[in-house]
Amino acid sequence: MTKTNDIVQKLWNLCNDLRDDGVTYHQYVTELTYLLFLKMMKETGEEGQLPEGKRWDDLRKQNNVGVLDFYRQLLLDLGKGKHPLVRQIYADANSFMRKPTTLRKLIDSIETLDWYSAREEGLGDLYEGLLEKNATEKKSGAGQYFTPRPLIDAVVAVMKPGSGDRIQDPAAGTGGFLIAADHYVKAHENVYDWPQPKSRDYFERAFHGMELVPDTHRLALMNLMLHGLANDPERSGIHLGDTLTPDHEKLGKATLILSNPPFGTKKGTGDARRTDLTFQTSNKQFMFLQHIYRSLETHGRAAVILPDNVLFESGQGKQIRTDLLDKCRLHTILRLPTGIFYAQGVKTNVLFFTRGAGEKGNTKDVWVYDLRANMPQFGKRTPLTREHFRAFEEAYGDDPWGGEDALARRVDTGAEGRFRRFTREEIAGRGDSLDISWLRDDSADSGDLPEPSQLAEEALTELAGAMEELRAILLELGENEDELKEAGVLA
The missing domain is CATH 1.20.1260.30 (N6 adenine-specific DNA methyltransferase, N-terminal domain)
Known part of the structure; x- marks a missing residue:
């Protein structure tokens, strides 16, 4: 390379x-x-x-x-x-x-x-x-559309996509999850020896995504095209649209969903809103989470990256978590290190779950892997690599669905280890909060602060993100972009 x-x-x-x-x-x-x-x-x-x-x-x-x-x-x-x-x-x-x-x-x-x-x-x-x-160029402000590749590869490796899957990312960004899934399939199956109908079905109809931002959608289409996954954009590939509106119907059902939905809230606008979701909220992560577990086929599996607040927020947040625990087997939570996304302070997790055949009582145990406590501060000096996820992948096991037999083979490492099991009853005793930690994080108590230049870069990145949010709000409210530029409101 x-x-x-x-x-x-x-x-x-x-x-x-x-x-x-x-x-x-x-x-x-x-x-x-x-x-x-x-x-x-x-x-x-x-x-x-x-x-x-x-x-x-x-x-x-x-x-x-x-x-x-x-x-x-x-x-x-x-x-x-x-x-x-x-x-x-x-x-x-x-x-x-x-x-x-x-x-x-x-x-x-x-x-x-x-x-x-x-x-x-x-x-x-x-x-x-x-x-x-x-x-990775902080001044570009594009990190919000880019999930770290080592994380994507680790998630895809444990979810084991196959040629028979219908794979979806409802917040596709530049298409990283879909392309990594394709790489995995090609590495584990002899795709070029398939009969023509199967090959056509895979390359033209196996991958589905949606991206809201036109310029990012453009980059995603180019990315898929260069990887041979955009042969029929009318039926598959990444659509331009908003998953949190009726646009989601273009995506259909999936057997595997891999996604890192955007953070933040959904502002009220004149756009049509989803009426099929049970719990209506302005929190985008909770809306995407509902979309994901409702879009899975029976026994379909998902891995979704979500911030900490989704694990503990009360009110509708608790109701949505309870609904998830009922409808799906939420078998694994990976607590991610801080600082691996464009906003350094954001704390995130990967939720792994499988849609059950019934509507109640599907989650029996939840295994939590803590990859956050006592981890290095990632950045240019200490880049995140695939090796940081090797122990998690081994502990996860070889069953992407997290079936009962596979979970029974897992080893609870106890209060001093990174991988622990919590029963559904224990989680209920926590008010269905999934924000579970047990390791003392000595790195958080060390008092070490980032370099001043890093703090300044982070502040500029957050400011760029805030400006983008402001731009989106103004445009959603019907303001004319050219007029805003002439007035100096937008660059």
Whole structure:
């Protein structure tokens, strides 16, 4: 992967040129997606999906005076084209660049990259690397759309997706969970020896997701396309929409759901709201949690990342947890280390559960693995790796459904260990709170504070997130985005 990493770094360095042209990090990745799609269509021999005269070489041959105007028209034309995937990637596309010389430098730089090595190592891996680079750059504010890959890989490994699964992510982001599930299937099954009907069914109908933010949806489509999972975007892939509205009907039922829903609250707007969920709340995590366990087929399984408040919140929060414990076998909770997401202070968990055949009494025992206490402070100096999850994966066992026999083979490590069993009666005695900890966290008492530069970066990241929330609220309230920009309210 050395060549791919080198190309990713070169692509990321090009961002400096666009920063001088007033383009933000997130805008840069979107802009780069428009250009990379054209180039990769040429590299993969799939330019037939693009209209004649609207391809990579047509853009390259434009002179410096007319290249930017040609490019802007090209974006408009592709957004209205006949091919559904192309049309979705370029829907409402517009260029953030103001100088033809900036565009020319981007085109020339992309052309001179080592595309032979990129094809050999995988164009999908190249694009994933670019998305990860954007997410780990705190100034981009994109970390909220990017779940750490070591965590995704660990979750997928214990959930064991198979070719017969119908896999869903109702808050898909850039598609990391779906792509990791595909990697797992291909690593454990000989997918290329399947009969054609099974192969078509898998590649065109096995993966389903939904993403609310148009630019992030664009990145997700590109990501799936480069991994061979966006052949029929009308029937599968990642849809643009809001799972917490009737849009969810596009997703259907699933045998496996893997997701990291967004944090925060759902503001009241004029949009249609879900009426099929029993408990109505503005808390997005609780709404997504209800969607997930209601969308599972009988004996379907799920792994969902949720913040601590979902484990202990009273009122409707308690009612939703009780409903989950009744309808599903909630067999495992993984308490995650702090600091592994873009907001350093957020404490999160992974809930693993299986939908029961009945509506009551499905949870008998809940096993809690504490990977939070006495863990290092993760960041650039101590990156999160797959090795940090190895002991959990071993303790979880080889049954992705958490069946009774598999749970009986687990070992409770006692008050000094990380893995413990709690009965349904013990949880009821806690008021159905799942916020369970027992280890003394010496790292929390050490008094060590992050470096001032890290604290400043975290503050800027939180401010960027707050601005994005404000932007979303204003737009939901019907404000005009162009007018807000002219007034200086939005950048």
